[in-house]
Structures are given as C-alpha cells and as structure tokens.
Amino acid sequence: xxxxxxxxxxxxxxxxxxxxxxxxxxxxxxxxxxxxxxxxxxxxxxxxxxxxxxxxxxxxxxxxxxxxxxxxxxxxxxxxxxxxxxxxxxxxxxxxxxxxxxxxxxxxxxxxxxxxxxxxxxxxxxxxxxxxxxxxxxxxxxxxxxxxxxxxxxxxxxxxxxxxxxxxxxxxxxxxxxxxxxxxxxxxxxxxxxxxxxxxxxxxxxxxxxxxxxxxxxxxxxxxxxxxxxxxxxxxxxxxxxxxxxxxxxxxxxxxxxxxxxxxxxxxxxxxxxxxxxxxxxxxxxxxxxxxxxxxxxxxxxxxxxxxxxxxxxxxxxxxxxxxxxxxx
Amino acid sequence: xxxxxxxxxxxxxxxxxxxxxxxxxxxxxxxxxxxxxxxxxxxxxxxxxxxxxxxxxxxxxxxxxxxxxxxxxxxxxxxxxxxxxxxxxxxxxxxxxxxxxxxxxxxxxxxxxxxxxxxxxxxxxxxxxxxxxxxxxxxxxxxxxxxxxxxxxxxxxxxxxxxxxxxxxxxxxxxxxxxxxxxxxxxxxxxxxxxxxxxxxxxxxxxxxxxxxxxxxxxxxxxxxxxxxxxxxxxxxxxxxxxxxxxxxxxxxxxxxxxxxxxxxxxxxxxxxxxxxxxxxxxxxxxxxxxxxxxxxxxxxxxxxxxxxxxxxxxxx
Numbered sequence: 001x002x003x004x005x006x007x008x009x010x011x012x013x014x015x016x017x018x019x020x021x022x023x024x025x026x027x028x029x030x031x032x033x034x035x036x037x038x039x040x041x042x043x044x045x046x047x048x049x050x051x052x053x054x055x056x057x058x059x060x061x062x063x064x065x066x067x068x069x070x071x072x073x074x075x076x077x078x079x080x081x082x083x084x085x086x087x088x089x090x091x092x093x094x095x096x097x098x099x100x101x102x103x104x105x106x107x108x109x110x111x112x113x114x115x116x117x118x119x120x121x122x123x124x125x126x127x128x129x130x131x132x133x134x135x136x137x138x139x140x141x142x143x144x145x146x147x148x149x150x151x152x153x154x155x156x157x158x159x160x161x162x163x164x165x166x167x168x169x170x171x172x173x174x175x176x177x178x179x180x181x182x183x184x185x186x187x188x189x190x191x192x193x194x195x196x197x198x199x200x201x202x203x204x205x206x207x208x209x210x211x212x213x214x215x216x217x218x219x220x221x222x223x224x225x226x227x228x229x230x231x232x233x234x235x236x237x238x239x240x241x242x243x244x245x246x247x248x249x250x251x252x253x254x255x256x257x258x259x260x261x262x263x264x265x266x267x268x269x270x271x272x273x274x275x276x277x278x279x280x281x282x283x284x285x286x287x288x289x290x291x292x293x294x295x296x297x298x299x300x301x302x303x304x305x306x307x308x309x310x311x312x313x314x315x316x317x318x319x320x321x322x323x324x325x326x327x328x329x
Numbered sequence: 330x331x332x333x334x335x336x337x338x339x340x341x342x343x344x345x346x347x348x349x350x351x352x353x354x355x356x357x358x359x360x361x362x363x364x365x366x367x368x369x370x371x372x373x374x375x376x377x378x379x380x381x382x383x384x385x386x387x388x389x390x391x392x393x394x395x396x397x398x399x400x401x402x403x404x405x406x407x408x409x410x411x412x413x414x415x416x417x418x419x420x421x422x423x424x425x426x427x428x429x430x431x432x433x434x435x436x437x438x439x440x441x442x443x444x445x446x447x448x449x450x451x452x453x454x455x456x457x458x459x460x461x462x463x464x465x466x467x468x469x470x471x472x473x474x475x476x477x478x479x480x481x482x483x484x485x486x487x488x489x490x491x492x493x494x495x496x497x498x499x500x501x502x503x504x505x506x507x508x509x510x511x512x513x514x515x516x517x518x519x520x521x522x523x524x525x526x527x528x529x530x531x532x533x534x535x536x537x538x539x540x541x542x543x544x545x546x547x548x549x550x551x552x553x554x555x556x557x558x559x560x561x562x563x564x565x566x567x568x569x570x571x572x573x574x575x576x577x578x579x580x581x582x583x584x585x586x587x588x589x590x591x592x593x594x595x596x597x598x599x600x601x602x603x604x605x606x607x608x609x610x611x612x613x614x615x616x617x618x619x620x621x622x623x624x625x626x627x628x629x630x631x632x633x634x635x636x637x638x639x640x641x642x643x644x645x646x
Binding site (some may be wrong): 060086090095120121158 | 544642
C-alpha cells in the first residue's frame with residue numbers, strides 16, 4: 001500500500017508480559033509499544049526490574065512458555081512473532097534476529113569451543129559443509145577484530161578475556177547476517193575501557209551491515225555511544241521516548257530527570273555526593289493503579305495515584321507519559 | 330596429557346602405600362586368633378608356637394608389614410589359612426567374577442539411571458519427575474539383599490525362570506558368555522543395579538536441572554537451536570559428572586556386594602571376604618581388601634582422566 005514509507009524492522013504494540021509463580025503474578029511488562037526503523041539503534045534504559053530485559057527477550061519469545069503470559073503484537077521484519085510455530089520461531093532466531101548477553105562467559109556453553117558454537121549456529125541456518133561453516137565462523141571472528149582468529153576458533157570460552165568473549169559472542173550473533181540485534185546489557189560486565197571498545201565495534205558493525213539494534217542498558221553513558229533514540233522504562237512501561245539529543249537536552253519525565261542527574265557530571269569532586277533517586281523500584285507483583293513512579297516522585301499529585309498517564313507528544317518524536325504533561329495540552 | 334597421566338600415576342603410589350598400611354593394621358586390630366581355625370582345639374603349645382613362627386606372627390608388626398608389602402608388590406599375598414591356596418589366585422578369580430557382575434550391574438544402573446534422571450530433569454515437578462524420584466528413592470533405600478531374596482522367591486522358586494544361586498552351571502569351570510552361564514548373572518546383576526540406578530538418576534536429574542537453568546541455554550535457543558540441539562549440549566555438560574559417579578559406583582560394587590554375593594552364592598570378592606572373615610583367614614582378608622582398594626584407586630584414576638578429556642575447564646596442569 002504505502003510503498004514509499006519503509007516498513008519498520010520492529011513494531012511492538014501493547015506488549016505485556018506476566019510471570020506466573022506459585023504464589024503470585026509478576027507484571028514485568030505492562031503495555032509497551034515500540035517501533036524501530038531499519039538501521040536504527042534504540043536504547044531501552046531503566047533500573048533493574050524496569051522490564052527492559054524482559055521486553056527484549058519477549059521479542060524472540062525466549063521466556064519459558066509454561067510460566068509466562070505474553071500479550072500484544074510483535075512484528076519483526078514483517079513477520080508476526082506471536083503466532084510463529086516452534087519450528088518457524090527457531091528458524092527465525094539467529095537468522096533474522098539474534099541476541100548478545102550481559103555475561104558472555106555464561107552465555108557460551110562451557111564444554112564446547114567458541115568455534116564449534118559459531119559453526120553450530122551457522123550450520124543451523126545456512127546448510128553449509130563443516131569446512132565452509134568454519135570459514136564463515138573464521139570470517140565472523142575476523143569481522144569483530146579478534147586477533148589471531150584461527151586460534152580463537154579452537155579456544156574454550158573460559159580461555160578468553162571478558163572483552164574477547166563478548167567480541168566472540170557478537171561474532172556468533174552476527175555470523176548469519178541478521179537484520180536485528182538484541183543487546184541485553186552487553187557492556188555491563190566489562191571493564192570501562194573494554195566497554196567503549198565493544199560499543200564502538202557495535203556501532204561500526206551496525207553501519208557496515210545496516211543492522212538495527214535494540215540496546216538494553218541501565219547506563220546512560222553506554223546509550224549515548226550507540227543509540228539514535230532512547231526509551232526510558234519504569235515499572236514495565238515506557239515513560240519517555242525521544243531522540244538521544246532531545247532526551248539529554250530536554251528530559252520531561254521526573255524519572256528521566258532523576259536518572260540523568262544521578263550520574264557524575266565531569267567527575268565528582270571530592271566530598272560531594274552522587275545524587276540518587278530516593279525510595280526503591282516498585283514491587284512488580286503489586287503495581288499501583290496509577291503511575292508506578294508516583295511513590296518516589298517529588299511532583300506526585302492525587303491524579304498520579306489514580307490513573308496511569310497517557311502518552312503525550314511534547315515535540316515531534318518526543319513522547320512522555322506523565323500527568324504534568326496533560327493530554328489536552 | 331601424557332605428563333598429566335604420569336603425574337597422576339606417581340600420585341597414586343603413596344595412596345596405595347597408605348591403603349596397604351590401613352588394611353594391614355585393620356586386620357591386626359580385629360579381635361580373634363587366626364590360628365583358631367587351622368589348629369584343632371586341643372593342639373599342643375609346641376604346635377601352636379611352630380605355626381606362629383611359620384606364619385610369621387611372632388615378629389614385630391613393622392617387620393610383618395614390610396615383609397607382607399614386599400611380597401604383595403610381587404603379587405605374592407601369602408597363602409590362605411583355610412584353603413592353603415595362594416591368596417593372589419583366589420582373589421583374582423573372585424575379582425574377575427565380581428568385576429563381570431559389577432560391570433553388568435553398573436551398565437544397567439547407568440542406562441536406567443540416565444533414563445530416569447533425564448526424564449525427571451526435563452519434566453521437573455510433573456508427575457513423571459515424581460515417579461522417577463520414587464524409583465530412585467526406592468533404589469537407594471531398599472535393602473538390596475532383601476530385594477535379592479525377593480527376586481529369588483519370585484523368579485526362581487515360583488516361576489522357575491532363572492537359577493537361584495551359583496556362578497555357573499554345576500560342574501562347569503571357568504566362564505563363557507552363553508545363556509547357561511549368563512542366566513546366573515541376571516538376578517544378582519539386577520539386584521546390584523538398583524543402588525547405582527537410584528544414585529545416578531538423582532545425580533543426572535540435578536545435573537540436567539542445573540544445566541537447563543543456565544544462561545547459555547537461553548543463548549542456544551536465541552541462536553535457533555531446537556530441543557534436540559539443546560539436548561546434545563545438556564548431555565555433554567552432564568557427562569563428566571555422570572561418568573564419575575558411574576565409575577565410583579563400579580568401585581563400590583566391586584567390594585560392597587558382600588551381602589548380595591552371599592545371597593546368590595556368587596563366587597566373587599564379596600563372598601570371599603565373607604568366608605575370610607568368618608574363618609579368620611587373615612592373609613586372605615588382607616589380600617582381598619588390598620586388591621579391592623587398589624582397584625578403587627585405579628578406577629578413580631581412570632575416571633579423572635576421562636573427566637579431563639570431557640570437560641576442558643578441568644586443568645590438565
């Protein structure tokens with residue numbers, strides 16, 4: 001129909017994810033809508049328990065089906081992920097969309113070499129001989145700038161350094177040329193100097209391959225390096241969404257403001273204290289009716305406790321969900 | 330790898346010496362006079378003294394130990410007091426019989442243990458898991474000599490399907506892998522396999538559950554592997570520990586089947602130990618315990634080497 005508007009790579013509508021445990025229901029994600037354009041990189045930012053990783057993993061339906069209730073619409077590269085059969089789903093994982101993890105040591109099987117694991121993935125999706133798959137794996141290791149890739153193919157995960165392992169993980173994820181990369185806090189477990197190398201590598205690869213990236217992090221500094229657009233999550237909802245520069249210059253949601261001010265600007269001087277957000281994240285098994293941040297918000301009013309605020313555009317491409325920005329305005 | 334094996338072999342030497350000392354001392358501490366069983370109750374003092382000198386019981390303990398050890402390492406474990414045959418050949422014949430039985434029992438145990446363990450681990454907290462758990466708890470807690478008697482009652486005296494006792498057809502010497510011989514193994518092997526089945530099942534269940542809960546399983550799913558592909562990874566992760574447990578079970582069965590071998594009159598080390606104890610046959614007892622202990626040491630060594638081959642994280646240094 002509308003041929004000149006390119007179809008987005010990811011379109012999520014009203015996603016909600018609830019985990020059922022024996023005694024309670026945990027509402028990890030409560031109505032997330034997100035669109036990612038082709039070649040775009042979006043950062044999901046939030047504290048632990050904000051639902052960012054859960055959202056990310058839902059995009060590949062990686063949660064155990066027995067205990068998880070997912071609702072909403074997930075469309076990736078034109079395909080409806082929610083209705084995929086298990087064989088379609090596993091063919092889709094790793095070829096169209098792939099994922100990198102926070103702790104690559106845990107994300108690799110410890111008893112297989114890194115090479116075997118990349119080859120396994122390549123052969124799963126590309127019907128190649130062992131020899132050809134090995135060549136693809138070698139090329140993948142080369143593309144993530146791993147020194148002496150031939151030897152790394154034969155190495156076990158525990159024989160590599162943290163940064164090297166994350167590079168190998170990226171090589172594995174990108175070996176089958178996916179269009180979308182889901183990155184689940186890929187730099188959190190790394191040293192600061194290695195973090196920046198990995199972020200730069202991801203950005204380079206993104207440009208080379210025309211990749212779209214959804215990058216989950218709690219570290220705004222990491223998001224700044226990689227994201228075109230940022231979505232801030234709290235209590236399983238996106239509370240603010242804007243292009244990176246807009247968000248940094250003009251944060252609207254009180255949570256975003258608090259998040260931005262609780263980081264050391266240009267290094268902390270001796271004796272001064274880092275600003276923190278008072279209170280603790282909400283209990284996901286007993287979320288309040290209204291805004292989940294109300295209990296910690298200094299602007300909270302009666303309205304905040306009663307209903308969840310709607311999504312409002314404060315400027316083009318800049319959306320916020322907060323009663324201080326009423327829908328009528 | 331060669332250097333690793335050599336180092337492990339060298340480390341085994343002090344262990345074997347320690348084992349030798351322990352079995353020598355154990356028998357010395359045990360109450361009872363070994364000569365009671367060879368001498369008539371009304372034997373004269375001269376005859377007693379003569380026998381004591383002949384067996385070397387008059388020498389100091391360290392000298393007895395050194396002499397015993399010196400002969401032991403040359404394969405001479407002395408002469409059985411009860412049968413007057415060399416202990417070494419008695420023990421070896423029995424050990425081979427026991428090994429054959431233990432091997433079959435461990436294989437059965439490994440097969441069913443892995444089967445129950447994988448099913449329970451994969452279907453955690455379902456009725457299948459509970460059923461498998463009931464089997465394994467039954468396996469480790471039922472007295473196996475009692476189970477042996479029960480099997481004899483059902484399959485031998487009621488159904489006349491299998492022989493009740495013995496290590497082969499009457500009059501036959503040696504062993505052959507034909508039905509006439511193998512049928513004697515079936516009931517004792519099943520009885521002996523019950524404990525390893527239970528232990529291996531519980532170990533494998535825990536291993537599978539632990540492996541399935543790891544992050545890399547999500548990683549494998551995320552790269553598009555189906556359940557069969559993931560199963561392969563679970564097996565390789567569980568294999569080193571499962572094999573170690575199986576190896577140790579084989580070792581336990583070699584020496585720990587006194588009751589079952591006695592119930593079935595299986596001519597193995599268990600039966601030999603039993604008769605050595607009751608006849609106060611000191612050389613035979615020492616020799617049997619020592620050979621069993623050595624067997625355990627060697628088995629541990631093999632398991633360790635196998636584990637390093639399977640799990641790259643175990644350092645070979």
